[in-house]
Structures are given as C-alpha cells and as structure tokens.
Amino acid sequence: MTDTPIRSDDVALRIRGLNAGFRMSDGYLPIIEDVSLEVRKGEVLGIIGESGSGKTVTGMSILHLLPENAETEWKVFDFLDLDVTGMDEEAFRDLRGNRMAVVFQDPTGAFNPAKKVGWHFHQVFERTAVKSPDHAIRAKDWRNAAIDLMRDVGIAHGANVLGQYPHQLSGGMLQRALIALVLAFEPDLILADEPTTNLDNIVERQILDLFRDLQKRLDSAFVFITHDMTIAATLCDRIAVMYAGRIVELGSTKEIFDDPKHPYTQGLLATALALEEKSGERLQEIPGELPHPGALPPGCVFAPRCPHVFGRCETERPPLFDLPGREVRCLLYEDDDVSGR
Amino acid sequence: MSLAAEARAAGADEPLMRIDDLTIRFKLGSGLSGIMSDLPKHLDAVDRVSLDIRKGEVLGLVGESGSGKTTIGKAILRLYDAHQGSIFFRGTDITKLRGSALRALRRDLQMIFQDPASSLNPRQTVRTVLATPLLLHRVCPHDEVDRKVDEILTQVGLSPIFRNRYPHELSGGQLQRVAIGRALTLSPDLIVADEAVSKLDVSVRSQILNLFRDIQEELGTTIVFITHDLHVARYLCHRIGVMYFGKLLELGPTNEIYENPRHPYTEALLGTLKPTAKDDAEVAVAEAGEAYNPTGTTVGCRYYARCPYRVDHCQTTHPPLENISEEHSVACYEWQRIAQR
Numbered sequence: 119m120t121d122t123p124i125r126s127d128d129v130a131l132r133i134r135g136l137n138a139g140f141r142m143s144d145g146y147l148p149i150i151e152d153v154s155l156e157v158r159k160g161e162v163l164g165i166i167g168e169s170g171s172g173k174t175v176t177g178m179s180i181l182h183l184l185p186e187n188a189e190t191e192w193k194v195f196d197f198l199d200l201d202v203t204g205m206d207e208e209a210f211r212d213l214r215g216n217r218m219a220v221v222f223q224d225p226t227g228a229f230n231p232a233k234k235v236g237w238h239f240h241q242v243f244e245r246t247a248v249k250s251p252d253h254a255i256r257a258k259d260w261r262n263a264a265i266d267l268m269r270d271v272g273i274a275h276g277a278n279v280l281g282q283y284p285h286q287l288s289g290g291m292l293q294r295a296l297i298a299l300v301l302a303f304e305p306d307l308i309l310a311d312e313p314t315t316n317l318d319n320i321v322e323r324q325i326l327d328l329f330r331d332l333q334k335r336l337d338s339a340f341v342f343i344t345h346d347m348t349i350a351a352t353l354c355d356r357i358a359v360m361y362a363g364r365i366v367e368l369g370s371t372k373e374i375f376d377d378p379k380h381p382y383t384q385g386l387l388a389t390a391l392a393l394e395e396k397s398g399e400r401l402q403e404i405p406g407e408l409p410h411p412g413a414l415p416p417g418c419v420f421a422p423r424c425p426h427v428f429g430r431c432e433t434e435r436p437p438l439f440d441l442p443g444r445e446v447r448c449l450l451y452e453d454d455d456v457s458g459r
Numbered sequence: 460m461s462l463a464a465e466a467r468a469a470g471a472d473e474p475l476m477r478i479d480d481l482t483i484r485f486k487l488g489s490g491l492s493g494i495m496s497d498l499p500k501h502l503d504a505v506d507r508v509s510l511d512i513r514k515g516e517v518l519g520l521v522g523e524s525g526s527g528k529t530t531i532g533k534a535i536l537r538l539y540d541a542h543q544g545s546i547f548f549r550g551t552d553i554t555k556l557r558g559s560a561l562r563a564l565r566r567d568l569q570m571i572f573q574d575p576a577s578s579l580n581p582r583q584t585v586r587t588v589l590a591t592p593l594l595l596h597r598v599c600p601h602d603e604v605d606r607k608v609d610e611i612l613t614q615v616g617l618s619p620i621f622r623n624r625y626p627h628e629l630s631g632g633q634l635q636r637v638a639i640g641r642a643l644t645l646s647p648d649l650i651v652a653d654e655a656v657s658k659l660d661v662s663v664r665s666q667i668l669n670l671f672r673d674i675q676e677e678l679g680t681t682i683v684f685i686t687h688d689l690h691v692a693r694y695l696c697h698r699i700g701v702m703y704f705g706k707l708l709e710l711g712p713t714n715e716i717y718e719n720p721r722h723p724y725t726e727a728l729l730g731t732l733k734p735t736a737k738d739d740a741e742v743a744v745a746e747a748g749e750a751y752n753p754t755g756t757t758v759g760c761r762y763y764a765r766c767p768y769r770v771d772h773c774q775t776t777h778p779p780l781e782n783i784s785e786e787h788s789v790a791c792y793e794w795q796r797i798a799q800r
Contacts, residue, residue, distance in 0.1 A: 168660035312710065319687065319728055320599035320765075345661065389665045392692040401669055404662035407630045423662075 130339035131157040135193030157333040157339040164354030172363035175400040219305040225292040229284035236280035239264035267298040290321035311343040320429040347390045362419035379446045468683045474511035476548040485540035504530040506705035517682045519696030534649040566669040569642035573654035575634035592644045615640040632663035653685045704761040711787035721789040768793045
C-alpha cells in the first residue's frame, strides 16, 4: 500500500481511509474506521459481515446517503476520473443521480407509491436520452424499450406491469422491475444492499442469476453487500470481510474461500460449511457476540472471541497487512507483510 | 444409527400428536371492495393437512413465506381455531378444548418465536419472565423460584447474573436463550420453534442451534421446528415436511428428503441450496412463472405454474399425499418421473 495510488483506468471507485460515525445525544459514536477498497469496472466486490459490522454504513457513506447526524472523512475518494473528496452535496447529488444506482433489500422504497411502474421507466429513459442519439431514439419509444427490458428480467407481461402501481406487484416482481430500471439507467456504479434477503429461496436464486446477467451486460462497478457467504461466493469476484466497523480481510473470492487467513473469516466459513455438509457433528461456534461500537476492546476488535489471541492482541489495533493478493488485519500475519513497512 | 432411527427407537409408535385433515381458514375482503368483488371470501392457509408428530423427534416444517408452516404451528398451540379437522394430543381432540382444560394443555405446549426482542416484555426482568409461568402453574413454591430460575438460566447457557437484567440489556443471542428458557420452565411435551434462529447473526446462530440440539438430546422434548432455511432444517431435524401454499407436499426422514427428493418443489428448493461456482451454467430448477395465487380461483396442483414436470391432469385436482415407502410420502402425480432422474 502506497500513499499515492497508481491510477489505472479501469478502477471506477477507489476509497482510502474512510471513517464514519454518528453524533448521538451522549457524544460521538464511531462506526467504521480505516475502510479502504477499490472496485474496477465490470467487477463485483462483495462486502460481507454480520449486522453491526458496518457494511451498510460503508455503502451509504459511498453514496452520501447517511442521515443528518452522520460524519464521514476520507483520505481518498475517487469515482471514475473525479476526486469526490471535497465535492459539495449538490454536485454529488447530480453525480449520484446520473452515474450511481442503489438496490435495497425492500424494493418498494425505490418506487414512488403514487405513480405507476411505467412512470418510473419514463423518468429513467428521459434522463438517459442525452447520453447518445441511440438513447434519444430509445426515449421516444420508451414503452417498447421498457417491455423489452422487463422481458429480459423475466417479466412476461411487461405491458400490463407498466400500467400497474408498485403495491400491486409481489416482492420478487418488484425487485425484477427495479433491476430492469437499473438496466435502462446504465449506471457506472451499482450498490446492492442485501437485495435478496426478503425473498423466498427460489425467487432469491432467480434474482441472483439476474444480477449476474446485469453485471455482464453493463460492465459497471458493482458493490454487493450481504451477510450470506454462499451468496457472496456465487456472485462476487473479490470479497471484503467486515467485523465491528473494520475490514478484517480482503481478497479474491476463490482465495478467501480456499484459504481464509483472518480467524474471524475462518470461523464464519467453518460455521457456514458445517451447516452445508451435514456431518451430524456439533457446529463449530464463534464464542461470544459482536462488541457494541461504543465499547470496543482496546486492542484488536476480534480479540475477545479469537481462538488464536495472544498478548499484543489485547493492546494493539492491528493495521491491514499486505499479503500477496490479500489484505489481512491480524497480528498473526505481521511477518508476512510485503508492503515494506 | 441414523438420527431418524434413533428417534424411532426413543419414541413409541404412538405419535405424540396427530393432525388429521386440518384446515385453517381466514376470512378475506370484509370491506366494501371484498363485498363488491368476485374473489373468494376466504383463504385456507392450511388446507387439509394430515401429519403425525412423534414423541421425542424434531420435526421440521420447511416452506417459503405463505406456505402455512407458521399457521400449523400456531394451530397446534390453539392460537388459531380449526375450520375443519382435528388435532389429537394424548388421545384428546384439542380443537374442542375450552376453559381449564385448555389452560392445562398450554402448560404442555410451548412456543419460541423468531424475534425474541418482541416476544419478551421490555419492562420485565429476566427473573420475572422465567418466574411467572412457574408461579402461575404452581410448579414450585415461592421460596424455590429463584433456585429454579438459576437452574433454567444455566441450562440455556446464561450466568445467573442475568437474572436481574432487562431485555434491552441483552444481545440477540442472549434474548433468544431467555426465550428458550421460558419455553422450558414448564417442562413441556412439545415446543413449537418458529424461525427461532432466522433473526440471529451467523456466528450466534450456531450457538443457538447447538443449544437446541443439546436440550433436545438431554430432555427428549419433541420439537416442531419451523424454518425456511434448508441448511438449518437438515442440521436439526429427524424428519422434514415440505409445505407450499397450505399443502404438505412431501414428508420423510431428513436424509431421504435431501438425498432422494420426490416432489418437484423439494427438488427445486434443494437446487437453490447447492452453492454454485461463479459463472457455472445454470440448471433450470423452477420456471420463472408466478407463484400460485391463494386467493385466486385456480384448482389443481398448487405448484402447477412453476413445475417443470407438469402434465394436463395436474390442473384438475391437487394430488393427495401418498406413501411411496414406509417412511416417505409425497403429493405429486408425477413423482416416479423424478425418481427416474
């Protein structure tokens, strides 16, 4: 890790040293600390963690969608070829409105309940009409364009759906319609926060397949936030594992699944795999529970639950160590660091 | 010895509870739009289901939202009235019980809910939560209550210092331990656990699953475990019933269901379970068709619209649940075609 990141054209999003927290009635509550990540065009970065790990706050920080009482600071925030660190809110809102899309767990929030589904497509096609002459033509014939896109995401009766209100569609259908809207919008960054958690198994699987298609078609940078290891494994190219507001491990999906380094990742994977490979054995447990953000342990945040804990873990906050193809926040790997610190 | 065989050996042949041709009906559309429309005036959330619950077993009820699994669980506890059919518990049809006989029954049947934060009174200490049933049902004299409360806390893996805590002072895992403890206070014959680990984080979930298993092995309590999570069901249950829109589609020993599913829906559900490597070719497990509309007027198999095996006569009536081996039954006209795959 160097202080002047190497600029390469295909990195769509680069974040270094992101801290975020909330001003509460009884003082400032830090939530995430020193989050650094990069997403290339056409790449899916998974952020996985349990509730309270800071994965959603990370996502909402990137989109500037945190509530009023939040505070964020960045060392680096590059989006495409722009330095966004000092950008004012109005300019950022334009950027978000034209370049970024977000898919939440509950798709109803993405739709205006008083407007029909067709109105939403019309808005998106109008907005994208300026992109190219093709887009302008498409905007004129937006009904058919919308019906085509909906067919791509498995909505057979798109013409009917255009005339329906959001509440008339099932959760799965509405999530499909939203994905069709994202396809129409062609954003440079898509951020999806637990987009399938509310759905039933079969529908969940279908929607995940759609996300994979969407990703292939748009070549956008894609940040996928989930608590589910299995889902992350099917969709993501690289994975950032978060715990108590910090990235504890970051690497390619295959490497993390084949050879998890951080004791927390190891525990998570062992737990998930033990359930999958029914052996009849007792499940491996990670003892204890996540610490409260206001009462973090003084050393490594995972130390109280860690099976490999040793003296210094209780007092030192480990930095992210650079291993070949991997970043790990654990003192066990101090000697393997290749950054030359 | 397999888990199922153990369960058989442990329990007598006489089931602890026999559900016979049970229908739970909800009224619909009592408002003006309901009166004006042609839609049916009721919905059978559980539709003529017959099922034995054996003494000492963990019976899993698996299904997606709207399948009727929770409704059955609540009907067992007499939280819903049967529209038709009977529930025999120790030789008595409990659907007709009233007054003190019903109160006595409630002592033997307990429930654990999904969200312990809302199933525990925020203004009661853990001691009050656990002591109230002991006192109401006169399980032990006043001066022994504290000793008994500590005993229960120890049983669910909590230190006696939790006795004077309030729910908001406990984490999700600790709250669920208290809820499990409350269900155990009266040494019930049967516990219905409704999505009891769904809200918990991955690392805490395995702790609670192990606790369920320990309690079941130690006390031999019969558990009806309601879940949408197939991994969890496989870990904990001796037998599994698969439900879909009010119908029991398949019932059998856990291994049999997972190794040799005979209903297309079970097959599709299990297909969603297999972790797929990224970019693997997709196997069509279920058609993207919309799910069965329970308030519609369609007759025939509930799974027709999504079933890749459907034939014409599936449209006429919903297939009955038939035994295909001593322990395994399935409700599908075409199950032999699945067996041949």
